Amino acid sequence: MRSNSTLSVPKPVLSVRGLGIQIGRQQIVDGLSFDVMPGERVCLLGASGSGKSFTAKAVLGLLPPHAQVEGSIRIQGQEAIALPAARRRAETRVSMVFQDSLSALNPLVSIGSQLREPFIRHHGLSRKAATQAAMALLASMDLPDPKRLIQRTPAELSGGQRQRVCIALAMACKTSLMVADEPTTALDVVTQAQVLSALREHTDHSGTAMLFITHDLHAASQLCQRAVIIERGVMIESGELDTLITDPQHAFTQELVAAAHNVQPSTLSPQAAADVLTPNDLLKSA
Numbered sequence: 158m159r160s161n162s163t164l165s166v167p168k169p170v171l172s173v174r175g176l177g178i179q180i181g182r183q184q185i186v187d188g189l190s191f192d193v194m195p196g197e198r199v200c201l202l203g204a205s206g207s208g209k210s211f212t213a214k215a216v217l218g219l220l221p222p223h224a225q226v227e228g229s230i231r232i233q234g235q236e237a238i239a240l241p242a243a244r245r246r247a248e249t250r251v252s253m254v255f256q257d258s259l260s261a262l263n264p265l266v267s268i269g270s271q272l273r274e275p276f277i278r279h280h281g282l283s284r285k286a287a288t289q290a291a292m293a294l295l296a297s298m299d300l301p302d303p304k305r306l307i308q309r310t311p312a313e314l315s316g317g318q319r320q321r322v323c324i325a326l327a328m329a330c331k332t333s334l335m336v337a338d339e340p341t342t343a344l345d346v347v348t349q350a351q352v353l354s355a356l357r358e359h360t361d362h363s364g365t366a367m368l369f370i371t372h373d374l375h376a377a378s379q380l381c382q383r384a385v386i387i388e389r390g391v392m393i394e395s396g397e398l399d400t401l402i403t404d405p406q407h408a409f410t411q412e413l414v415a416a417a418h419n420v421q422p423s424t425l426s427p428q429a430a431a432d433v434l435t436p437n438d439l440l441k442s443a
């Protein structure tokens with residue numbers, strides 16, 4: 158008989174401990190600690206300028222060289238804080254989706270060529286097999302006519318289509334962790350709902366864990382199970398999203414909840430209104 162001590166306890170995909178980031182004399186992030194478990198979606202919520210993007214960059218290994226960093230960032234158990242993205246081994250690589258899909262994609266290269274690359278480079282597929290895989294992934298993103306789409310350049314797509322191509326690109330990398338930094342902020346409400354749904358379905362299906370960076374509690378509640386809330390680079394509250402929504406402790410969290418409840422569906426288009434949740438729905442969707 159196996160004893161309890163031999164049962165394996167899941168280990169975090171991402172474990173951040175005492176993260177500090179300083180640029181010159183400005184302390185941007187201070188003593189931040191949180192975990193993301195396998196398959197879990199955690200949001201890092203905070204106002205503009207609270208240090209969310211710098212935290213995301215630290216996890217991705219994309220901090221500017223002059224940033225001073227302290228603490229620990231473990232990805233799949235391996236210390237990665239001092240490793241820029243280009244020097245990371247396959248198991249500590251993190252895929253990413255950014256707010257600005259236009260600048261995230263190469264404007265001169267077709268969607269097909271960009272989407273084929275991770276399949277060829279990381280998964281050893283032939284060009285033909287990579288093209289098939291790219292088209293299948295685009296189709297699964299509810300993007301019409303993948304055959305034509307792969308021949309287009311990023312500027313020939315709408316913002317929502319482009320963001321779904323970016324999600325496809327991140328999924329093609331098949332990493333254990335994805336960081337999505339405000340991926341819906343630049344989109345209208347209907348397109349936001351489509352992009353959030355694509356993120357949810359694809360991470361559910363692949364088991365990819367996600368760190369979702371946002372200032373939008375409504376978007377977070379549609380996607381994430383847990384939240385880490387930061388203010389001026391310091392964590393002020395964290396926990397299950399439904400608990401934070403029903404019983405916010407900190408004044409900033411209370412403001413976030415109040416702001417999310419104040420979204421008036423009547424000011425939106427009928428389709429958008431259908432996508433906007435009432436306070437009760439906000440909870441149900443968390």
Ligand SMILES: Nc1ncnc2c1ncn2[C@@H]1O[C@H](COP(=O)(O)OP(=O)(O)OP(=O)(O)O)[C@@H](O)[C@H]1O
Nearest residue numbers: 180183185203204205206207208209210211212372
């Ligand atoms: N290149 C830089 N050098 C020094 N400080 C910077 C630099 N870029 C941003 N900052 C400062 O770092 C702080 C955190 O910025 P960060 O971009 O991480 O915030 P954020 O929470 O992601 O905000 P937003 O939601 O607006 O993107 C801000 O106070 C900002 O003024």
